[in-house]
Amino acid sequence: MSDDSVLPPPEIENLLAESRLFPPDPAFVAQANASAEMYAEAEADFEAFWAKHARERIDWSKPFETTLEWDLPFAKWFTGGELNVAYNCVDRHVERGLGDKVAYHWIGEPGDTRTLTFADLQREVSKAANALKELGVQTGDRVAIYMPMIPELPIAMLACARIGAPHTVVFGGFSAESLSGRINDCGAKVLITADGGYRRGKEIGLKHHADEALADTPTIEASIVVRRLGHDVHMVPDRDHWWHDIVDRQSDDCPPVAVESEHMLYLLYTSGTTAKPKGILHTTAGYLLGASLTHEVVFDIKPDDVYWCAADIGWVTGHSYIVYGPLANATTSIMYEGAPDTPAWDRWWQIVEDYKVSILYCAPTAIRAFMKQGEAWPAAHDLTTLRVLGSVGEPINPEAWLWYHENIGGSRAPIVDTWWQTETGQILITPLPGVTTTKPGSATHPFPGIAADVVDADGNSVPLGGGGYLVLKRPWPAMLRGIYGDPERYHETYWKRFPGMYFAGDGAKRDLDGYLWLLGRVDDVMNVAGHRISTTEVESALVDHKSVAEAAVVGKKDEVSGQAIFAFVILKADREPSDALAVQLREHVAYVIGPIARPKFLMFVPDLPKTRSGKIMRRLLRDIAEGRVLGDTTTLADVGVVDTIREHSGSAEE
Ligand code: WTA
Numbered sequence: 001m002s003d004d005s006v007l008p009p010p011e012i013e014n015l016l017a018e019s020r021l022f023p024p025d026p027a028f029v030a031q032a033n034a035s036a037e038m039y040a041e042a043e044a045d046f047e048a049f050w051a052k053h054a055r056e057r058i059d060w061s062k063p064f065e066t067t068l069e070w071d072l073p074f075a076k077w078f079t080g081g082e083l084n085v086a087y088n089c090v091d092r093h094v095e096r097g098l099g100d101k102v103a104y105h106w107i108g109e110p111g112d113t114r115t116l117t118f119a120d121l122q123r124e125v126s127k128a129a130n131a132l133k134e135l136g137v138q139t140g141d142r143v144a145i146y147m148p149m150i151p152e153l154p155i156a157m158l159a160c161a162r163i164g165a166p167h168t169v170v171f172g173g174f175s176a177e178s179l180s181g182r183i184n185d186c187g188a189k190v191l192i193t194a195d196g197g198y199r200r201g202k203e204i205g206l207k208h209h210a211d212e213a214l215a216d217t218p219t220i221e222a223s224i225v226v227r228r229l230g231h232d233v234h235m236v237p238d239r240d241h242w243w244h245d246i247v248d249r250q251s252d253d254c255p256p257v258a259v260e261s262e263h264m265l266y267l268l269y270t271s272g273t274t275a276k277p278k279g280i281l282h283t284t285a286g287y288l289l290g291a292s293l294t295h296e297v298v299f300d301i302k303p304d305d306v307y308w309c310a311a312d313i314g315w316v317t318g319h320s321y322i323v324y325g326p327l328a329n330a331t332t333s334i335m336y337e338g339a340p341d342t343p344a345w346d347r348w349w350q351i352v353e354d355y356k357v358s359i360l361y362c363a364p365t366a367i368r369a370f371m372k373q374g375e376a377w378p379a380a381h382d383l384t385t386l387r388v389l390g391s392v393g394e395p396i397n398p399e400a401w402l403w404y405h406e407n408i409g410g411s412r413a414p415i416v417d418t419w420w421q422t423e424t425g426q427i428l429i430t431p432l433p434g435v436t437t438t439k440p441g442s443a444t445h446p447f448p449g450i451a452a453d454v455v456d457a458d459g460n461s462v463p464l465g466g467g468g469y470l471v472l473k474r475p476w477p478a479m480l481r482g483i484y485g486d487p488e489r490y491h492e493t494y495w496k497r498f499p500g501m502y503f504a505g506d507g508a509k510r511d512l513d514g515y516l517w518l519l520g521r522v523d524d525v526m527n528v529a530g531h532r533i534s535t536t537e538v539e540s541a542l543v544d545h546k547s548v549a550e551a552a553v554v555g556k557k558d559e560v561s562g563q564a565i566f567a568f569v570i571l572k573a574d575r576e577p578s579d580a581l582a583v584q585l586r587e588h589v590a591y592v593i594g595p596i597a598r599p600k601f602l603m604f605v606p607d608l609p610k611t612r613s614g615k616i617m618r619r620l621l622r623d624i625a626e627g628r629v630l631g632d633t634t635t636l637a638d639v640g641v642v643d644t645i646r647e648h649s650g651s652a653e654e
Contacts, residue, residue, distance in 0.1 A: 148197025
């Protein structure tokens, strides 16, 4: 007997159906690093799978004894083993004859360039590590890094890793207060910073923020300052040292310090929306394995690829996929300092053409920004060298996926939509190029060895076609080991909601073919007349319209339906807003996913409030939609955006 009326409503509705399929090209399959067998092998014995790769990929100073000690929620991987991450990322490649291979082609925003080979890195990292030692940094001491995207940033990170001093990189766009908060939370001893960097044609000073922060950080004993801009900055005697003084005069011999597998490699703070930032703790061996294996398999890395992850190293994407993963795999990377629209909207495509980039990894926010500017920018460049494209950071709307596929990937390069988090350290849900048939907008399947599931409020798996909460049911090597100094908060945040499972905080659905679709943060899910609707699906339906470049939707309190859908829409550069278009767009959503999802309000906006890593801040949009005073705006990238939207807000269509 079945009576639908007594069934609880689904945790999150599954509204948007996507039927386009992109099977791998046989030519790609023939040369792919990934194979379907990896899934079966990892499933048969996931610990044995990771252990095998740990033995093969990592150079150990002392082999590990135990693969995994799992005392939920605390994991230890590869205990008994000792290794050095900088050795694995740099020295071993030089020893094997790859000293002259380029590690980074660095491009400054003003057009200056630098090339660093693995031998250059070995020398520079050793000198920087010796400078840290001269300043009294010992194995286990924390070092804070606050820098623009210049080569000294990965050099500084590797210098820390070389002597076993955990680093915490604070994104260069963050304020003095964010910097001092993070320094104080981890008690860092030294700060490595710069006088500034370039962004959108402007000089962005950093040292004055650093000075302001250091007024309030009792544990900092010294700082090292890279000269990037070349202006006079205030140097505090006995505390501040120019990089070119203290590093350049060091010996380039600095033996890497072997540390235990579970030695802390770094902390990376994530800004919670309400509480104080969490110091996400990553350790050595498991992290290195997770980052390097996924990098090689997910991006199909070959020895002569030119790989470009266009994130900032201040985010986890940069840690895992600009620094540790690619360097462990002896990959040649592009590192670009500046903005995608400087001097013009084809800056990236010029770089791809000039350096014959073969793999590009970036965020949907960038793709939608390029979409808005039109196809002519990429079309003016030779992008035929691109053979794999990646996406990370947010759900990628199917239309943005298709735009990326056609205009950047020449309808040829597979797209890997990779889901993961600062906490996960490595990619966890992703297609494998050459193996997976992709669907635009779906991150497809868990990486081999990863147990992901979508569950309802009680923690039961939802059936195919259902929506709910994304969880992970098994530990993985690069997982966070905790929140620095706060084991209780670690347990509460990630392991309490569903006992025995890691709760990622994201909504997800599994379609009838078993593909996973990420639906955004569960805090953003809207409740419209009892239907739990994900922001992602409505946004994708809007972006599906040919006039729309980007959209963000939120729930606005509504007397009738509980919440009503309020859409903020950015049009493509050549389209004009009009009342008629607003009506059309609302109908388009109703047509694509059903009347329940038709936005009640729709506002055209020139821009959206985003975090500095490009995620839409729906919390602020909710405040705007409800006419409230804005909440905390400290993580907002551009505060002016909110005012601009407010000025437009008279024009919402009902
Ligand atoms: C979101 C970035 C959908 C998600 C590596 C996650 C994604 C948060 C995807 C982590 C994706 C990341 N599809 N959503 N492919 N990748 N996210 O810590 O909400 O900056 O929980 O790590 O970004 O963001 P974080």
